Amino acid sequence: MNEIAGNKQRKIEIEGLGKTFFIRKKEITAFHDISLQINEGEFWCFAGPSGCGKTTLLRVLAGLETATKGSLEIIHNDQSKPLNAMVFQEHAIFPWMTVWDNIAYGLKNRKVEKDAIKRIVDEYIIKTGLEKFAYSYPHQLSGGMRQRVSIARAFANDPEMLLMDEPFASLDEQNRLILQQELIQIWEENRKTVVFITHSIDEALFLSDHIMLMTAHPGTVKKIYDIDLPRPRNMMEIRKTQDFMRLFSTIWGELREEVGPKHQSQ
C-alpha cells in the first residue's frame, strides 16, 4: 500500500540496496548500501563520478538487473499503464519506423484506441517540435531530433515513471539547452516521477527536485540535496541566481573529492 510521506505518495523505496556482478569467480560491486525514498511526481537526478554505479542502479530500478543485496519496492498504481519508460543516450528508437510510428509504438502495443493514439502522438509531436519530421525516418534526423523522438515516445506512452540515462550527453551545447528546457516544460505539465542520470551539475540543478550525489566506485550515497529553486525554471535566468551558484559550488566541492587523484587508478 502507498504510504503518505507528508502529503506525498511514496513511489520508490530503496533500503540497503547493492549490486555485485560475479564474473569468472571475480566480484565487481557496482554500488552498495543505497537507501532512498522517492515520492510520486518528484524529479531526481543521480550524479557521481564515472563508474560509480549510476547506470546499474537505474537498470535495477527498470527491472533489467536484479540487486544482490537490500530491498527495492516500486509502487505500480495503475496496472493498465506501463510502470516505466527508459530514455537512453542514443540509439534507442527503431530505425525502420517513422517518427510518428516510433512515438505510437508503446500505445499500439497496449492496444490503446486508434483515435486516442492519433490524438496523443500528434500532441507530443507538437510539444517536441517534430511537426515537420512526423513522417521522416530516424536516419533523416539530427541527433537532437532523435532525442526528441525518444522523449516524446516515453511521455506519450504515459508510464508511471521515466528513467533517463544521460539522454542529452551526446548533444552539442545548444541542443542540450533546448532539450533540457523542453523536457522540463513537458514534465511541469504532467509531473511524472523521473530518475535522470547526469554528469552535469548544471543540468541536475536546472531539472531536479533532489540530487543524489554518489561516491566513487563502488558507489553509495554521498549526499542528497533538496533543490528548492523556484519553478517554472529558465536555464539562462536560474544560472545567474545566488542560490544556483551556491549550490553549484557546494556540489562541485563534494564531487571533486570523489574524482580526485586517490580515485584515478580505479
Ligand SMILES: Nc1ncnc2c1ncn2[C@@H]1O[C@H](COP(=O)(O)OP(=O)(O)OP(=O)(O)O)[C@@H](O)[C@H]1O
Ligand atoms: N554487466 C556488467 N558486468 C560486470 N561489471 C559491470 C557490468 N555493468 C557494470 N559493471 C561495473 O559496475 C561498475 C559501475 O558501472 P556503471 O556503468 O553502473 O557506472 P556509471 O556510474 O553509470 O558509469 P558512467 O558514468 O561512466 O556511465 C563499473 O565498475 C562497471 O565496470
